[in-house]
Amino acid sequence: MSASLSLRFLHCHVNPGSFGYVTRPFSQNAVKQGYKYVNAQELPTDMRSITDRAATTLLWTELFRGLAMTLSYLFREPATINYPFEKGPLSPRFRGEHALRRYPNGEERCIACKLCEAICPAQAITIEAETRADGSRRTTRYDIDMTKCIYCGFCQEACPVDAIVQGPNFEFSTETHEELLYNKEKLLNNGDQWEVEISENIKADYLYR
Incomplete structure (x- = not known):
C-alpha cells in the first residue's frame, strides 16, 4: 500500500467506552471544501495571452511604468514647504496652544x-x-x-x-x-x-x- 493511500485511510483507535473510533480522511477534497480561494484564477493559454505575459516579463514594462510615474513628479508642484520660513494654512478648528x-x-x-x-x-x-x-x-x-x-x-x-x-x-x-x-x-x-x-x-x- 502506498504512503498516500495509507494516509487516506489513516484512523486513530481510542477507548470504545469514551468516543469510539475517530477517523480523519486525508484527501484533496477535504482541503477544497474547507478553504475558500479568493484570488485563484486560471491563466489563459491562448497564444496572444502567452505572448503578452512574456513581453511583460522580458521587456520590464511594469518597471518602466513605475519609473515614468516617478519622473512625472519632477514636473509637479512640490508638496513640501520650507518650514519655518513657509507655513501652511490652518483650519479655524485647529487646536493649538x-x-x-x-x-x-x-x-x-x-x-x-x-x-x-x-x-x-x-x-x-x-x-x-x-x-x-x-x-x-x-x-x-x-x-x-x-x-x-x-x-x-x-x-x-x-x-x-x-x-x-x-x-x-x-x-x-x-x-x-x-x-x-x-x-x-x-x-x-x-x-x-x-x-x-x-x-x-x-x-x-x-x-x-
Whole structure:
C-alpha cells in the first residue's frame, strides 16, 4: 500500500467506552471544501495571452511604468514647504496652544464653573475660585499642565462663555519642563496676544457650535 493511500485511510483507535473510533480522511477534497480561494484564477493559454505575459516579463514594462510615474513628479508642484520660513494654512478648528480670553472691557471671561476641569480626560487643569463682593465667581488659580494635555478640545467645547480656547499657535516648544506648566497669567497673556485670530476662528465656526 502506498504512503498516500495509507494516509487516506489513516484512523486513530481510542477507548470504545469514551468516543469510539475517530477517523480523519486525508484527501484533496477535504482541503477544497474547507478553504475558500479568493484570488485563484486560471491563466489563459491562448497564444496572444502567452505572448503578452512574456513581453511583460522580458521587456520590464511594469518597471518602466513605475519609473515614468516617478519622473512625472519632477514636473509637479512640490508638496513640501520650507518650514519655518513657509507655513501652511490652518483650519479655524485647529487646536493649538491654550489661552484665556477677556471681554472687550478687559474683564476676564472665566466664571469659575470648573466644567473644563471636570471634563478634562487627562486631568491637566486645576482651578481654584472665590466669590467676589458682587456675588460673581472668579478664578484665583487656573493651571494647565501642558505635558498632560492631549489636545482633545473638550475644555473649549464645555466652556459656556468661550473663556478657555485653543488658539492657532503651535510653536511653543520649551527647553525645560517647568515652562510647560501654564498658570493663569500665562494663559491670559496668550489670550491677549492671539485674541484677533481666536475671535475670527470662533466667528468662522459659529454655525457648527
